[in-house]
Amino acid sequence: MKRVLTSLSVALAAGLATWGAVHAADSEPIQPIRAPQNINLGMVELGKKLYFDPRLSKSGFISCNSCHNLSMGGTDNIPTSIGDHWQQGPINAPTVLNASLNLAQFWDGRAADLKEQAGGPIANPGEMAFTHTLALNVLSSIPGYTREFRQVFGKDKIDIEQVTLAIAEFEKTLVTPNSRFDLWLLGKKDALTPTELAGYELFKTSGCVACHNGEAVGGNSFQKMGLIEPYKARSKAEGRSAVTGKDSDRFNFKVPTLRNVELTYPYFHDGAANTLSEAVDVMxxxxxxxxxxxxxxxxxxxxxxxxxxDQPTFTLPILPPSADSTPRPTPFAAH
Amino acid sequence: MKRVLTSLSVALAAGLATWGAVHAADSEPIQPIRAPQNINLGMVELGKKLYFDPRLSKSGFISCNSCHNLSMGGTDNIPTSIGDHWQQGPINAPTVLNASLNLAQFWDGRAADLKEQAGGPIANPGEMAFTHTLALNVLSSIPGYTREFRQVFGKDKIDIEQVTLAIAEFEKTLVTPNSRFDLWLLGKKDALTPTELAGYELFKTSGCVACHNGEAVGGNSFQKMGLIEPYKARSKAEGRSAVTGKDSDRFNFKVPTLRNVELTYPYFHDGAANTLSEAVDVMxxxxxxxxxxxxxxxxxxxxxxxxxxDQPTFTLPILPPSADSTPRPTPFAAH
Known part of the structure; x- marks a missing residue:
C-alpha cells in the first residue's frame, strides 16, 4: 500500500500519465484510474464530515465509515456487516473505493449512482435504522452544519438531496490511482515482476477479463454468480431479479471491482471466501x-x-458539536 | 473548534506561551495545556494504527476510536457505550483528549496510566470482548504490523506491553492546546468576552474550581458525586470503592476534565446530563x-x-491488510 506522501509523487504520476498513455494502456482491456474531474471541494469537505458522522444513525454509533472503513480498503473486512442492535446484514459491504466507476450501486444495482446509494443505509432498519426526516432534524439543529450547508448549497434549509449529494461528492474523490499495475499500463515496464505479468496473461487468456475489465477491473456489468456450476451462497440475496422482477436475472450480481482487492477480503456477495487464493479457485x-x-x-x-x-489520504474530520436542542441518539431503545 | 491549520499558528501559540506565561497563568488555579514532551514518533504512528484497528476486537468492528471518537471530542456522545453484540456499557466513556493529564485512568482510577488502561477494553467481555492472546495472534500474523513493531521496539515478538505502550504513546499526543481560555491565561486579554470572564469569576468564587483546576481543569482528584445532596445515578457504578474496598470511597469518582467539555456531552459518569446548562445546575x-x-x-x-x-489533527491511518493466515473476526458467533 502506497500513499501520496509528497506533491512530488503526484507530479510524477501526472507525468507518467501523459507520457505513457498512448504507449500501452489503449491496447489493454484494463485502463488506468484517472483523477476525479469537476470536483466541488466545499461539497467534498462537507460530505467527508457526513461520511464520518454517526449521528446519521438512530444509535449515534454507526457512520458510513463503520462499514465502508477508509482505513481498511473502504470495507469492514467481515462477511456481512453489523447494523443497528448488532443485526447481521444480508450481504457483504462492497468497497466504496472507486465506486464512482460502477455502472450502478449495491450488488443488485438498485441505486443508479452514489447519490441515490447514500440515502439507503441511513433509512435501512437493519443498518443505520434512522429516517431521512430524523437525520435532517439532527443536522438542522447543529449550527456548524447549518452554516456549512448554507455555504456549499446557498440555501437556508437542509434537505436529503444536499446530504446525499455531499456524501457522493466526497465518495467521488475516493479513487486509488498509481497501483503498480497502472504504472505498468502507463509504460513503466519494470513495475511488475515476471510472475505478476504471467498472472496477468493468465487472467486474460483464461477469461477472467471478460467480466473484470475497464478502469475498475469490474463494476461495469451484471453477471450470473455460478455460471458453469451453481454457487451455494450463504446469503439469501437473489441479486438483480429483485430489481428487474425477471426470473432470468436471479443470482445476477454486479461484478465487483478488483481494484484494491488485496484489502477488500472476504470475497463474494456473501463474503464466504476468506482469501484471494480461494476466490480465484472458486471463480x-x-x-x-x-x-x-x-x-x-x-x-x-x-x-x-x-x-x-494509493489509498485516499486526508485529515480525520472534526465534527461540529450537537447543540442543546439536537435530538439525542437512542442506541438502546427498542427497535 | 479551531485546529492547527498552519505552522504559523503553532509558532504564534509558542510565542504567546513564552511571552505571557509569567504574566497571568501562574496566579490562576488553571494552567494552560503544554505540548507533550519526549514523544517517540515511530511509536505514535504505530499506536495510531492500533487505536483505529477494529481487529483488536472479537467482532472486527470495534476499535478504540469507536467509543473514544477523535472526530467527536474523544468520546462517543452517548450516555453509555455500545460493546460487543450491542451490550450496554455500565458507565459513560470518558474523553481520551488530555487523558495523559489524569492522575489515573477510568472513572474509578483502577488503571495507573494510559498504558495500563489501553489493555482493559480489548479484553473486557462487554466491550471489545477479545483476549490479549487472541489480539496478539491477529497482530503477529499481519506482515505490515510485524515489520512496524520490529522497527519501533527492536524485538521479533509482539507482546501486549508493546501494544499498550504504542497506544498510550499515541494518546499522549492527544492534547488540545490554544483554547481561547489558554490564550487569555497566556496574556491575550481580549481572548475572552466580558460574559465569559464573568463566568470564570463565578466558577472560581462559587467553588467549582476547588475540584476543577490544574492543567486539565479536573482529572487530578477523586471526589464524592453527591456531596451536599445525594445523586440518583442511572449507573450502578460505585466508583473508587471498587478499587480500594473502602466503604468511605463509595460514589467517589475521578473528577472529569472540563477541557473540550462543549464536545464531550452527555455529562457525568452515567451520562445523564444532556446539556452543559443541566450539568452546571446539578453540580x-x-x-x-x-x-x-x-x-x-x-x-x-x-x-x-x-x-x-485545538483538536488533534492527523491523517486517517491506513491499516496493514490481514494475511491469509490471520484469524478472522467472529462478529456473530455466540458470546
Whole structure:
C-alpha cells in the first residue's frame, strides 16, 4: 500500500500519465484510474464530515465509515456487516473505493449512482435504522452544519438531496490511482515482476477479463454468480431479479471491482471466501469451468495484488458539536 | 473548534506561551495545556494504527476510536457505550483528549496510566470482548504490523506491553492546546468576552474550581458525586470503592476534565446530563449547595465553552491488510 506522501509523487504520476498513455494502456482491456474531474471541494469537505458522522444513525454509533472503513480498503473486512442492535446484514459491504466507476450501486444495482446509494443505509432498519426526516432534524439543529450547508448549497434549509449529494461528492474523490499495475499500463515496464505479468496473461487468456475489465477491473456489468456450476451462497440475496422482477436475472450480481482487492477480503456477495487464493479457485471453477493449478492460482493472485493503488489520504474530520436542542441518539431503545 | 491549520499558528501559540506565561497563568488555579514532551514518533504512528484497528476486537468492528471518537471530542456522545453484540456499557466513556493529564485512568482510577488502561477494553467481555492472546495472534500474523513493531521496539515478538505502550504513546499526543481560555491565561486579554470572564469569576468564587483546576481543569482528584445532596445515578457504578474496598470511597469518582467539555456531552459518569446548562445546575446544587440563577448558569456555560482547544489533527491511518493466515473476526458467533 502506497500513499501520496509528497506533491512530488503526484507530479510524477501526472507525468507518467501523459507520457505513457498512448504507449500501452489503449491496447489493454484494463485502463488506468484517472483523477476525479469537476470536483466541488466545499461539497467534498462537507460530505467527508457526513461520511464520518454517526449521528446519521438512530444509535449515534454507526457512520458510513463503520462499514465502508477508509482505513481498511473502504470495507469492514467481515462477511456481512453489523447494523443497528448488532443485526447481521444480508450481504457483504462492497468497497466504496472507486465506486464512482460502477455502472450502478449495491450488488443488485438498485441505486443508479452514489447519490441515490447514500440515502439507503441511513433509512435501512437493519443498518443505520434512522429516517431521512430524523437525520435532517439532527443536522438542522447543529449550527456548524447549518452554516456549512448554507455555504456549499446557498440555501437556508437542509434537505436529503444536499446530504446525499455531499456524501457522493466526497465518495467521488475516493479513487486509488498509481497501483503498480497502472504504472505498468502507463509504460513503466519494470513495475511488475515476471510472475505478476504471467498472472496477468493468465487472467486474460483464461477469461477472467471478460467480466473484470475497464478502469475498475469490474463494476461495469451484471453477471450470473455460478455460471458453469451453481454457487451455494450463504446469503439469501437473489441479486438483480429483485430489481428487474425477471426470473432470468436471479443470482445476477454486479461484478465487483478488483481494484484494491488485496484489502477488500472476504470475497463474494456473501463474503464466504476468506482469501484471494480461494476466490480465484472458486471463480475459475464456477464461472470459467477451469481448475487453476496451484502455480496458476498463485500467479493470478500475485497479479491481483498489483491492483492496490494509493489509498485516499486526508485529515480525520472534526465534527461540529450537537447543540442543546439536537435530538439525542437512542442506541438502546427498542427497535 | 479551531485546529492547527498552519505552522504559523503553532509558532504564534509558542510565542504567546513564552511571552505571557509569567504574566497571568501562574496566579490562576488553571494552567494552560503544554505540548507533550519526549514523544517517540515511530511509536505514535504505530499506536495510531492500533487505536483505529477494529481487529483488536472479537467482532472486527470495534476499535478504540469507536467509543473514544477523535472526530467527536474523544468520546462517543452517548450516555453509555455500545460493546460487543450491542451490550450496554455500565458507565459513560470518558474523553481520551488530555487523558495523559489524569492522575489515573477510568472513572474509578483502577488503571495507573494510559498504558495500563489501553489493555482493559480489548479484553473486557462487554466491550471489545477479545483476549490479549487472541489480539496478539491477529497482530503477529499481519506482515505490515510485524515489520512496524520490529522497527519501533527492536524485538521479533509482539507482546501486549508493546501494544499498550504504542497506544498510550499515541494518546499522549492527544492534547488540545490554544483554547481561547489558554490564550487569555497566556496574556491575550481580549481572548475572552466580558460574559465569559464573568463566568470564570463565578466558577472560581462559587467553588467549582476547588475540584476543577490544574492543567486539565479536573482529572487530578477523586471526589464524592453527591456531596451536599445525594445523586440518583442511572449507573450502578460505585466508583473508587471498587478499587480500594473502602466503604468511605463509595460514589467517589475521578473528577472529569472540563477541557473540550462543549464536545464531550452527555455529562457525568452515567451520562445523564444532556446539556452543559443541566450539568452546571446539578453540580451547583449537589456539590456546592448553590442554586445558580439562569444568568449565572449561562455565564458559567459561556466560560466552559472557552475551554475547547485545538483538536488533534492527523491523517486517517491506513491499516496493514490481514494475511491469509490471520484469524478472522467472529462478529456473530455466540458470546
Amino acid at each position: 475459475g471453477r464456477l464461472q470459467l469451468g477451469r481448475k487453476f493449478s496451484p502455480d496458476e492460482n498463485a500467479k493470478i493472485v500475485a497479479f491481483l495484488k498489483t491492483l492496490t493503488g | 451547583g446544587r449537589l456539590q456546592l449547595g448553590r442554586k445558580f440563577s439562569p444568568d449565572e448558569n449561562a455565564k458559567i456555560v459561556a466560560f466552559l465553552k472557552t475551554l475547547t482547544g
